[in-house]
Ligand code: ASP
């Protein structure tokens with residue numbers, strides 16, 4: 001089993017999203033597909049949540065354009081737009097809309113392309129020990145939630161589970177609230193699932209070839225690392241290299257699971273392998 005994670009930078013518009021079915025077809029085995037909100041939608045949602053009156057009209061426009069680009073019919077566009085509402089009163093619930101609606105759209109698109117899969121809501125499986133948009137994972141509870149799914153996946157040899165990165169939930173007794181794992185946290189979600197399912201590898205698809213010694217967009221001399229140790233990657237990610245979220249390395253190092261960074265637009269390139 002592998003975890004494949006696609007960030008917002010890859011899934012930035014309808015044309016980019018159309019590449020996803022073919023990429024998934026290249027991975028025949030059991031896969032868990034983790035996605036983040038399309039493009040820079042979380043920034044937009046952060047802005048929306050900071051206003052006194054919450055108004056989702058700008059979000060409607062972005063999602064409508066993407067769905068039109070994917071040739072969704074009017075009825076389905078309206079059905080999905082109707083789902084745009086926060087699940088509770090928290091700021092985290094507003095940010096979570098990005099991942100929740102993006103995954104609904106992708107799920108519908110993949111079904112249209114006959115890629116059968118199960119859409120699994122991450123807020124029901126990734127649990128945090130506190131509230132907020134930068135909450136800490138409750139590993140024990142998350143492990144417990146994933147037990148049932150583990151059996152299901154193990155039985156089905158060709159399954160695809162589609163889920164959201166970044167979003168989670170907090171509960172105590174009857175109280176339950178949406179939480180998030182910190183901005184850009186969907187790499188970390190992929191690592192959490194990789195650790196718990198003890199997968200063969202975790203692949204993060206990005207809009208760059210891999211991890212560079214410095215930002216290749218700013219520095220022509222930047223060197224691409226083909227391989228890195230967990231410790232080297234940990235140091236880079238914790239010292240300003242923003243390609244991979246810093247929390248991603250530890251859960252994978254713990255179980256010696258390789259982490260591969262690949263270019264979404266050129267998946268035949270080897271990328272950077274961290275092991
Ligand atoms: N969509 C979230 C964010 O932009 C999570 C992620 O992209 O990893 O922060």
Ligand code: MG
Nearest residue numbers: 008036037042
């Ligand atoms: Mg994002």
